[in-house]
Amino acid sequence: MQPLLNVVNLFKSFKQVSGLFTSRDRIAFGPVNFTLEKAQTLAVVGESGSGKSALVRTIAGLLKANSGDIYIKGKNISSLSSQERCLSVRMIFQDPSSSLNPKMTVGKILNAPLELNTDLNAEQRHQQILDTLKLVGLLPDYLAFFPNMLSSVQKHQVAIARAMILNPDIIIADEILAMLDISLRFKIINLLLKIQKEKEISYIFVAHNMHLVRHMSDHIIVLHHGKIIEKGTTEKICHSPQHEQTKYLLVSHQPDYRK
Numbered sequence: 606m607q608p609l610l611n612v613v614n615l616f617k618s619f620k621q622v623s624g625l626f627t628s629r630d631r632i633a634f635g636p637v638n639f640t641l642e643k644a645q646t647l648a649v650v651g652e653s654g655s656g657k658s659a660l661v662r663t664i665a666g667l668l669k670a671n672s673g674d675i676y677i678k679g680k681n682i683s684s685l686s687s688q689e690r691c692l693s694v695r696m697i698f699q700d701p702s703s704s705l706n707p708k709m710t711v712g713k714i715l716n717a718p719l720e721l722n723t724d725l726n727a728e729q730r731h732q733q734i735l736d737t738l739k740l741v742g743l744l745p746d747y748l749a750f751f752p753n754m755l756s757s758v759q760k761h762q763v764a765i766a767r768a769m770i771l772n773p774d775i776i777i778a779d780e781i782l783a784m785l786d787i788s789l790r791f792k793i794i795n796l797l798l799k800i801q802k803e804k805e806i807s808y809i810f811v812a813h814n815m816h817l818v819r820h821m822s823d824h825i826i827v828l829h830h831g832k833i834i835e836k837g838t839t840e841k842i843c844h845s846p847q848h849e850q851t852k853y854l855l856v857s858h859q860p861d862y863r864k
């Protein structure tokens with residue numbers, strides 16, 4: 606059976622100015638190979654600068670790979686329109702306070718992707734918005750609220766609702782919990798897990814905190830200088846890490862590293 610997501614020899618480098626008239630390539634990641642199945646969570650971990658964000662941003666279509674391929678349900682995503690891509694993969698950004706437009710109500714924020722990417726009429730869009738608000742645990746009253754009227758957890762709920770509104774196959778979350786304290790992080794993680802159960806969605810979850818990763822993911826890939834140095838089930842990586850870097854990540858992030 607083909608995997609939901611298949612990443613094949615994906616490679617990305619950035620041009621870096623090294624002198625007045627010269628530049629050289631700096632490898633961000635790759636070549637990397639991995640898969641993700643339906644209703645599963647893949648955690649991407651690694652030290653700062655190891656290429657996690659560059660990798661997931663490339664999968665989300667925000668960066669262009671130098672080489673390699675990304676397949677979703679067997680289709681090369683380079684053959685998909687940007688609309689089709691939005692319906693497959695959505696990203697939740699790190700800081701909802703800055704990624705939610707302060708001038709738009711929650712209703713408008715959730716309506717925008719539906720208007721851009723679907724043929725639904727106003728009534729159908731409204732229903733989809735209500736269903737998605739319910740899914741993330743917010744009452745319809747919040748439709749009229751502006752982001753600055755929301756608590757940090759509610760902003761996360763809206764950011765998750767915006768990612769979920771098109772019912773994508775995969776949601777990518779890059780360090781979305783770094784700004785929350787630990788009890789609120791678990792609240793959001795449990796919400797993501799509940800949504801996963803209900804919608805059979807898959808997640809790619811970038812995190813520094815191995816304690817959360819252990820709670821949340823089915824598989825882990827460990828990046829080090831842009832290469833995958835270890836991959837496997839969460840159980841295997843956490844109980845018998847093979848690489849020194851993985852062992853270091855596991856001990857240095859217990860039980861809570863980033864506040």
Ligand SMILES: Nc1ncnc2c1ncn2[C@@H]1O[C@H](COP(=O)(O)OP(=O)(O)OP(=O)(O)O)[C@@H](O)[C@H]1O
Binds near residue numbers: 620651655657659
């Ligand atoms: N837009 C860019 N232009 C040039 N180089 C970049 C750019 N974005 C990332 N890089 C480089 O690519 C490498 C990987 O960066 P990336 O942001 O993916 O790391 P990361 O693992 O997400 O780190 P962190 O944990 O700090 O978020 C780094 O060497 C970084 O300097």
Ligand SMILES: [Mg+2]
Binds near residue numbers: 657658659
């Ligand atoms: Mg990053």
